[in-house]
Amino acid sequence: MSRRMALAGETIRERVGRREQWYHTLELAPGVVTPGWFDLRTVAEEVLPASLAGRRCLDVGTFDGFWAFEMEKRGGDVVAVDIVDPRAWDWPVTAGDELVAILEDRKQGGRGFDIAARALGSDVTYQECSVYDLDPEEHGRFDFVFMGSLLLHLRDPIRALERLRAVCAPDGLVCTLDAIDPTFSRLFPRRAVASLDGDGRPWWWLPNVAAYERMVRSAGLHPVGPATPVRLPRGAGQPPVPATREVLTHREGRRMLGAARRGDPQAWIHSRPAAP
Numbered sequence: 008m009s010r011r012m013a014l015a016g017e018t019i020r021e022r023v024g025r026r027e028q029w030y031h032t033l034e035l036a037p038g039v040v041t042p043g044w045f046d047l048r049t050v051a052e053e054v055l056p057a058s059l060a061g062r063r064c065l066d067v068g069t070f071d072g073f074w075a076f077e078m079e080k081r082g083g084d085v086v087a088v089d090i091v092d093p094r095a096w097d098w099p100v101t102a103g104d105e106l107v108a109i110l111e112d113r114k115q116g117g118r119g120f121d122i123a124a125r126a127l128g129s130d131v132t133y134q135e136c137s138v139y140d141l142d143p144e145e146h147g148r149f150d151f152v153f154m155g156s157l158l159l160h161l162r163d164p165i166r167a168l169e170r171l172r173a174v175c176a177p178d179g180l181v182c183t184l185d186a187i188d189p190t191f192s193r194l195f196p197r198r199a200v201a202s203l204d205g206d207g208r209p210w211w212w213l214p215n216v217a218a219y220e221r222m223v224r225s226a227g228l229h230p231v232g233p234a235t236p237v238r239l240p241r242g243a244g245q246p247p248v249p250a251t252r253e254v255l256t257h258r259e260g261r262r263m264l265g266a267a268r269r270g271d272p273q274a275w276i277h278s279r280p281a282a283p
């Protein structure tokens with residue numbers, strides 16, 4: 008029996024309807040699907056182990072909780088962490104209040120996770136904690152550690168990966184799924200190259216596949232296979248990007264158009280804590 012009080016079907020529909028913006032596409036009851044920015048359901052089949060039965064799992068930066076709920080569905084005992092207040096994210100000093108307010112609105116104090124967890128009758132434990140503060144003394148160690156679409160938003164991605172390593176059991180698995188630059192990956196298949204944003208928004212390093220692998224290795228994680236590129240499909244809540252002249256003449260516009268049409272370019276890596 009779930010620790011959370013479950014919601015009735017009609018209440019779920021009503022609560023989903025009242026919340027305009029969802030990051031994740033979640034099927035919360037028969038016929039009730041949240042209009043997420045992304046629809047990661049097919050990606051989860053590819054990225055997560057088929058069974059996590061009896062495993063202690065961690066989802067870092069959970070947002071509406073899609074990955075945490077998927078791990079729970081596979082039998083995991085799951086802890087999900089996030090920073091609820093977007094002002095506490097890694098912002099460049101040049102950032103304006105407007106974007107912070109937009110993200111605050113989208114985040115709504117973690118309400119999406121709460122509605123979803125109750126609708127699903129989930130037992131996932133939610134904790135407010137930065138990836139930088141993950142500590143084996145406080146949080147224990149996990150058999151499976153997942154972190155999705157967060158390295159891109161961190162000023163210090165390698166320190167974050169080091170913290171994932173610190174809370175991973177010695178025989179555990181770390182799974183990261185994050186943004187990559189497909190052009191740099193094609194142009195420099197072996198050389199680690201990344202571009203830097205850091206201009207008014209919490210977007211920092213965009214590595215090519217080789218740089219992403221290097222980041223994982225330099226944090227003391229040993230990849231158990233090659234980085235696998237994947238596209239994150241657009242969800243019903245993400246507006247289409249029109250192919251206007253303005254969009255087509257800017258690199259960022261072309262990137263957004265490609266991401267909206269073909270999915271956001273990312274890659275996933277499974278790795279284990281390397282022996283010191």
Ligand SMILES: C[S@@+](CC[C@H](N)C(=O)[O-])C[C@H]1O[C@@H](n2cnc3c(N)ncnc32)[C@H](O)[C@@H]1O
Nearest residue numbers: 067068069070089090096136137138155156157
């Ligand atoms: C782009 S969303 C990704 C959501 C989800 N992990 C996924 O892969 O679909 C980034 C998430 O990371 C969270 N976040 C931002 N900075 C963080 C930090 N320092 N530690 C933990 N979570 C953070 C945000 O609140 C947000 O929920």
